[in-house]
Amino acid sequence: MVARVASLLASLGCDIRAAEVYGDADTGSFFGRTEFDSPIGLESVCNKFFPLAQDLRLDWDMKDLDRKVRVLIAVSKFGHCLVDLINKQELGQLPIEIVGVVSNHEVMRKTVEWHGLPYHHLPMSEGKEAQEARFIEIIHETGAELTVLARYMQILSDAFSVALAGRCINIHHSFLPSFKGAKPYHQAHVRGVKLIGATAHFVTGDLDEGPIIEQDARRVDHAATASDMIAIGREIEASVLSRAVGWYAEHRIIQNGNKTVVF
Amino acid sequence: MVARVASLLASLGCDIRAAEVYGDADTGSFFGRTEFDSPIGLESVCNKFFPLAQDLRLDWDMKDLDRKVRVLIAVSKFGHCLVDLINKQELGQLPIEIVGVVSNHEVMRKTVEWHGLPYHHLPMSEGKEAQEARFIEIIHETGAELTVLARYMQILSDAFSVALAGRCINIHHSFLPSFKGAKPYHQAHVRGVKLIGATAHFVTGDLDEGPIIEQDARRVDHAATASDMIAIGREIEASVLSRAVGWYAEHRIIQNGNKTVVF
């Protein structure tokens, strides 16, 4: 498979810049990512690739790395992850285009609009169903390819999760699977852990159970209050989420059942 | 309280080398540790200290840092934590005296005896109750002040846990509270986590729920098999357990409900 893919690309005059493959011995699945320069357009390469992929029964996709991924960000009241994503996008560190921000609160409007981004206030007062319907409309209107829940403190309906499967990343403020659900830093404080963490994962119908993309942790000691953990955790959350979003935007993440392969 | 303790020590001619206090705002408890040189014996200081402690209603203890803590180590088949403790003790890094090794297997006998330590084989075939009774006897016979479960793969009875409360440290090969119970690396592999860890904790009747003393974690990626995690985990386990044992031996750990203060 590696040989046939590489040969086809070479026959089209493509220049392979990076390539990585991984075989999952447990499931027999085989994953690969190839980055290449092409003298012909993406569509032409796709057309040539299609029969080979069909023959090899590949589940595949081909993306233009020069085209930035369109990202919609959802936030509630805590803006640190949102602001970090905006800052890194502005610095050119994240190959994304932020097409707007959705929030069930007005708290972050001023900041978002100052950065020249559209802010959509979707209060929960209109009812969860109507609110989510409007959320999905905005995803369609903006052409968002990825929705990032950057401390969006609403539990999504199953329908919403299913509709966005593989296209929605959440940051959970604990080192999953520890401390699922609400107030994880308070849970961590009560349990007396010596490290706290954060987890970026794909959203699925099972709360905090989706495929994990990235995690990180940092030391705390007995003197750390829940508030201290919240403060320390902000840095971990922003760091972990921005890495996950960056890898998504570089098309490095492939789902492998309830796990992820990150090339 | 700080003032009265320090004043008493000063009045006895003691020289305070290190001191640390911590107040737990949630419970109102106040913790302290003072390290001092004394021109008079430990017993004399204790006697002088007793009335003050009673007056202040302190829950206190006073130890001679020059006297090494007597430690009994329990192991099953995997000897990496045991060997690490022995090596560090021999290098003078751990202020402990290893009074013996207990095991439900014969696997580690040769290594232990080569290091000149007594090896007690307590097979489970004699029945759990009898085996534990013999285990406790050995604790008494050896005068062990601390029992370290260095990958001792037996679930202890409640009675045993209670008898050793505060004097028994276990290493669990996961980042608790994630992946309690059996085969945590396999659980971690199935869940697809991006960090694996280990936890040293006091043993209580609730399996893997005792007060956490120390934790650490290390990155793994999608290519890590459960076996790779086991191999990487060995280093984390040995490192975490030896830190916990060292702190215990320096009398730095104080239980605070189901948490620990580590000075």
Place this chain on the structure above:
Amino acid sequence: MVARVASLLASLGCDIRAAEVYGDADTGSFFGRTEFDSPIGLESVCNKFFPLAQDLRLDWDMKDLDRKVRVLIAVSKFGHCLVDLINKQELGQLPIEIVGVVSNHEVMRKTVEWHGLPYHHLPMSEGKEAQEARFIEIIHETGAELTVLARYMQILSDAFSVALAGRCINIHHSFLPSFKGAKPYHQAHVRGVKLIGATAHFVTGDLDEGPIIEQDARRVDHAATASDMIAIGREIEASVLSRAVGWYAEHRIIQNGNKTVVF
């Protein structure tokens, strides 16, 4: 000493909330930090403390933790550390009052003024001496107690460094003492290191040689370009600098020759 300090505080009705002492065996110096609630004003405690301190020959200071430390921030073109400090201050994570921003460029003006902070443009075109003189004037005018060089890419004159000794923190974008001087990420890339880091230190006349307050590091692999290192490094720099500033603001840092004690 511990005893006499604690006794005096107790006699004044002060309640010790936290205390830590450290003796440097190499130099014989002894360091301590005590946090206490007082029923009387700071000045009264100081007055009572003065004779004791004189008697004990203490080099001491007493601060009101409720009064925020006045901080002036200097920046050149890269605003990530500056923005991080402003964000953390606004979130209530840093007990500081930012009294203004000084820069030899105009790049960060818009951002700084949007946050409602005064921006002082001090171009180098006026000559280094005049520019530094104006910088020092602003420190005096604003009553800044701490000056933070948040990626301020100018080498300070000896006179300036001496004038701000112990009151000026710099972030250097390498893991000192590796890669002093200019373009440390490029140096790191050329050397092929596997971890990059950042260092917050007090400014002294010796460039990048001042007492280190905090450091951190993160993994990079062979594929990381100098640009990737710059991007990864931004998070480390901001995190390390904000910790150092926070500790300074909580009066936790004591200089010990060319080292620091951080309680």
Place this chain on the structure above:
Amino acid sequence: MVARVASLLASLGCDIRAAEVYGDADTGSFFGRTEFDSPIGLESVCNKFFPLAQDLRLDWDMKDLDRKVRVLIAVSKFGHCLVDLINKQELGQLPIEIVGVVSNHEVMRKTVEWHGLPYHHLPMSEGKEAQEARFIEIIHETGAELTVLARYMQILSDAFSVALAGRCINIHHSFLPSFKGAKPYHQAHVRGVKLIGATAHFVTGDLDEGPIIEQDARRVDHAATASDMIAIGREIEASVLSRAVGWYAEHRIIQNGNKTVVF
């Protein structure tokens, strides 16, 4: 190139299990590693590969992953890295065969021989030149493919370094390029760093300047003495060195000028 290599392997009935490539934009060099199962012997694949490699002007090598790399370990008095390598080899974590241990002291003989390994005492009293000549003889006699300096505290002659270029890994007990040369933990203690580290690198004629393979670091605080750093450092050294040796044994390391690519 990727295409032609993969195609040839496929044409020989080989099954590619893992593959990774990396292009160094600075130098224009291109690196790759392919792991494959072959229905024919290594020699046959090599023979078929030779003309292609010549045509592509590849600098290449092909190894049998089932054949363990023969490793000679050199040590002086501190055995922690040596013992760690032996333990990991015995646990099956390192795909190496330890063919012997060389030392300028007798300290580690008993331990080494207990593990059933040959111990060669090469005292420096015979003179550096003679000692190194004997060392090289032992490398030849044992057929060692890799020589590991596991805290071997002798500065090698240029001739020795050149003779072993790319086949000799040293562990330096600092985070290079900080603290080259002697007593790095003492240097680190004097400088007051907040992280200490270790570096595994290929040996070259320039002391502590060879291509870095792996590094790691751990936090220390002001209270850590040089002895504490030495104790903490032992774990880092052993961990870093064993990773480097493991990668070498899996043929994952390729030199790239004075840097390394680690696949």
